[in-house]
Amino acid sequence: MPELRRDPITGRWVIISTDRQKRPNDFRLEHFATIGREQCPFCPGREAMTPPEVLSYRQNGSAANAPGWDLRVVPNKFPALQVEGTLDREGEGLFDRMNGIGAHEVIIETPDHDRPLAAMSEPEIERVLWAYRERILDLKKDFRLKHILIFKNHGAAAGATLDHPHSQLIALPIVPDFVREELDGARRHFEVKERCVFCDIVRDELRDGRRVIQENADIVALAPYAPRFAFETWLLPKQHGARFEEAPRHVGESLARLLKPVLQRLDRTVEMPPFNLVVHTAPSAEDVRDTYHWHIEIMPRLTRVAGFEWGTGFYINPTSPEEAAKVLRSVRL
Amino acid sequence: MPELRRDPITGRWVIISTDRQKRPNDFRLEHFATIGREQCPFCPGREAMTPPEVLSYRQNGSAANAPGWDLRVVPNKFPALQVEGTLDREGEGLFDRMNGIGAHEVIIETPDHDRPLAAMSEPEIERVLWAYRERILDLKKDFRLKHILIFKNHGAAAGATLDHPHSQLIALPIVPDFVREELDGARRHFEVKERCVFCDIVRDELRDGRRVIQENADIVALAPYAPRFAFETWLLPKQHGARFEEAPRHVGESLARLLKPVLQRLDRTVEMPPFNLVVHTAPSAEDVRDTYHWHIEIMPRLTRVAGFEWGTGFYINPTSPEEAAKVLRSVRL
Secondary structure, eight states: OOEEEEOTTTOOEEEEOGGGOOOGGGOSOOOSOOBOGGGOTTSTTOGGGSOOOSEEEESTTOOTTSSOEEEEEEEOSSOSSBSSSOOOEEEETTEEEEEOBOEEEEEEOOSOTTOOGGGSOHHHHHHHHHHHHHHHHHHTTOTTOOEEEEEEEESGGGTOSBOSOEEEEEEESSOOHHHHHHHHHHHHHHHHHSSOHHHHHHHHHHHHOTTEEEEOSSEEEEOOSSOSSTTOEEEEESSOOSOGGGSOHHHHHHHHHHHHHHHHHHHHHHTSOOEEEEEEOOOTTOOOTTTOOOEEEEEEOOOTTHHHHHHHSOEEESSOHHHHHHHHHTOOO | OOEEEEOTTTOOEEEEOGGGOOOGGGOSOOOSOOBOGGGOTTSTTOGGGSOOOSEEEESTTOOTTSSOEEEEEEEOSSOSSBSSSOOOEEEETTEEEEEOBOEEEEEEOOSOTTOOGGGSOHHHHHHHHHHHHHHHHHHTTOTTOOEEEEEEEESGGGTOSBOSOEEEEEEESSOOHHHHHHHHHHHHHHHHHSSOHHHHHHHHHHHHOTTEEEEOSSEEEEOOSSOSSTTOEEEEESSOOSOGGGSOHHHHHHHHHHHHHHHHHHHHHHTSOOEEEEEEOOOTTOOOTTTOOOEEEEEEOOOTTHHHHHHHSOEEESSOHHHHHHHHHTOOO
8 A cells, every 4th residue: 555654844745655666686777668559558459458448438339348449537556645445644753654645547638559648639738637626626525625637748858658648647646745735825826916926927938028939818838937947938828817627718728729839939949848747726625716717737758957956946947938939939940 | 147936926946057158059958968088077186177166185295286086076167156256136117136156166176087975985975075075165254155065966867967976065145945844944943842853753763763764973864754856865963063164073974874874775785876975054144053054965866757857856755765775774784
């Protein structure tokens, strides 16, 4: 059973996922290779290689766990957390832990092994976003789960082990620190100003323009003022809303319409970079409707400089967001 | 001039180091290759390839910036921060910034290109630790600098660009978040218990034993209870002390005596892993003598899983610290 443990100094929770543990003679450095088409468990016809699907979008009434799907969501075969069991909390001297109740799912975004998000049509991207939404809404019914995290590792250097386009969902019995920091900061801003800090940022950035990459009626893509990574890009809804999964359908359409060119701009500027994409939405059980503002953060993984940052949370970025936005804006699509 | 910027939501400071900025046509992914012996600017005889030294340990009265040294400290040729200038702070709407005053130095640990820390003799390791101490004590005289960070990236995958054994020092006009989190957590513990949380951990871990890797009279090496990384290892002084640079000489000797076998154990268990080593010491100008406790954290970089963690600060670790400590303890040296 995986375990959640809390660092007694910083309060940071980590998952100790011993079910994924390597054999003692296999502690070496993992190589940065991904599983290719020949053995890909996410390609049509290999549905038996994954656990049974929890959601699929299918045409022509094809049977579950058989070809004919446009998108599939399956439990992760090597989950960091487990759905079964009760959420036991335990203290041991200084230390706090709970058993690793949660969910870990894979969103297989397309049957096409070679069709990354940036190459998909807008309706296909919208379908992926819709699947995110449906899975969040379903898992929120489980009151043990306090936060649902959706992310995408694109490229081996960003942590992907499979080339086939996919995202991941992790539902957690705690709210992770990086979400807590955002929530706390946004609450402090609201307490002083009675306004959402993200709304203030969107308004100021649109007026200023230097860090805006692209916008449409509902969404703006911008280089944040204090980016941790070169070409870090955020997509924010212009209309306030705390939860990604509660955004109106037309906002989802606008998001898909903007996500595609933003990814294309990154691809053309920095030559198909590996990246992590993280959906930031409010924790399931917390009422932060006034203070929090859902958004998407894309972090390209370009520089080795980040080796150090990784262990300390302290970031040195060699590219200013004004320069990054300017370069990204200038890409001809 | 580099710039420090504060994220208006989380309060996180980042360095935008545009002096290190790449040309617009050079935004591609950096390759994981390091500079080898042929072009190594840190080897004896190539002293002119680095900025003039700020400290060196030399034998036989050899001249500065010439061969004959055992250890050299030089300013980083591509500094993330600059020493010259005044510390101007500025607000712009929602945003806060200051100019990037600070220091960025390189500690060239040995003249021998092929002598990593784990292969050095104890007196050689002690000399490296002594250089850390001397540089911290010198830079603390500059009241603009609020925190001094010493770290080591070992191996290309950990961010090192040069094979030649070296550490880095960054002196900052702010206290970085990861240090602030530790300070805050330690202060909260002290407020409740009137005891240092690190002292409590050392005492409990020595009594329990399951996570202890090795110890001597003054220092204990342990796998922390909630490690972010597989085989993460902390070295803590048994005697309370907030500042690494104020530790008595015999503690420095004990640290060197323990650091060597700990690195050897990691090397033999996980086959010479890339790692980041970070010295955690109290911020220069803060009186946290009762609550903070200096220590060293070593984070091996083994798994790709961390791709995601890098962008979110949320960690999944496939190896329990009890298992890691057991494996490391069992290595025959």
